[in-house]
Amino acid sequence: MSVLIFIDQSEGHVKKSSLEALTYGADVAKQLGTTAEGIVLGTVTEDLAALGKYGVSKIHQVSNAALNNVDAQVYASVISEAATTSGATVIVFSHNQTGKAVAARVAAKLKAGLVAGACALPNTSNGFSVKKTVFSGKAYAHVNILSAVKVISLNPNSYKTVATEGTAVVEALAVTVNEPKVKITAVNKITGEVPLTEADIVVSGGRGLKGPEHWGILLDLAKELGAATACSRPVGDAHWRPHHEHVGQTGVQVAPNLYIAIGISGAIQHLAGVNRSKVIVVINKDPEAPFFKAADYGIVGDAFEVVPQLTAAIQKMKAGA
């Protein structure tokens, strides 16, 4: 019995959402009185032993360059084999793009119950029940896993990373790596941008900004805050901003520490994707905008005036004035 955590990496670097998964998995192991181990696939440049500080005692590494691109089928077979040989009874993923595809395949392969989108530690007082978000963030469900082996994928930004002392033993794992059936012909990573689902701060714009040519004020604010940028659906639909920035019920669901909504009315479908944000700030010229009901802080005012002032005020604060 042990907990196995899948460590997702991109270009050799461990993703922030995986550090959350590691902390979470280590806490699950503590709860169950067992050990936590990690598994990482592909070539990694980072010091893996140092990941021990998140609470894992061992890291299985399959440093096969063929695994540098994620192929859900190949990944699932490698991780399932590792889980079986290491005797893992709980397998933890981040519910990010990789985790969504791979956790599902692993669960089906091992006939293991899956809770996808978990947001809290399991409750083991009576069975094994995991809290997850449902109805696009409008509610939670407590889901019992009935099978012996359990798979959990953890929502990004919903479990705090805790680093303490410790180093992990890194061990090369000999497993079968099949030839992928999917051939990757091009990868296009947007560099220099904070990935939306991992961002601590998200600055988001709506139709109130009137056109793509006005996005500069929003980008300046985001830059000042080290924030990721997002938008409402009509903005994505009108191609003012790229598709992947569209948040909401039918877009990306985010749960940052701080969500700043500029010129967004706060339609129910928009709120569904952002209402798990810890702090919500709304800037809107209409005092009746529904978004104010879901906000913690608000300014009723013209975005074109307020936003540049806000950027300047933050700059000033940072400068210690």
Add this chain to the structure above:
Amino acid sequence: MKILVCVSKTPDTTSKIAFTDGNTKFDEAGVQWIINPYDEWYSLVRAIELKEANPAATIHLVTVGNADAEPIIRKALALGGDEAIRVNTDNSDAYYIAAQIAEVAKQGGYDLIFTGKETIDYNGSSIGGMVAELVDSPYISLATKFDLNGTTATVVREIDGGEETAEVALPVVVSCQKGMAEQRIPNMRGIMAARTKPLKVVEPIAVDALTSIQSFELPPAKAGVKLVAPDNVAELVRLLHEEAKAI
């Protein structure tokens, strides 16, 4: 070519989310049901476009659900598709549902299986991956573009922080999202035709459900907004820094 499109019934996006029976059941009172938007706008429409380009193709729809799902199946058939299969069960465990779809898939021998990126009620994003595993096919998740050249598909999909272009030989399972296609509205001809399209009801195969929902919970209500005057943004910065500790 045979395409299987998975469609699911979900509450309308404006539905009030509430629970009954001691928070163990979703309160369906007054809820309008729709086709899960990802299934309707992206997978189904893209499948229809593929059939328009290749009229020899057939499209089957599959829903795992009880008879309440039939109106949304008819609506889906009004958009397009040749026939529908409903697997008659209420079970909501992802593995149970995926096993039913995999069974339909094995019986029908499909070249292409489309699912939506996720359902907007349970947000699992897991059916496509599970079906792919159960039928032993490759899986392309979160696809934003899909093109066919003979029996080879070229797909663009979202990855963390970007996108990836991939090539894969059929059969394949694909989960679809924004970018795949544009939403369509069913026309009168489609609605009339849908009435007589076959809708087969099959009983589920025996599979163990691996999860069950114990209860639901609503998030705590917000305390209320603190408004700051537009000419006093410094105060907002102070609040965010000192009170909310968010910056």
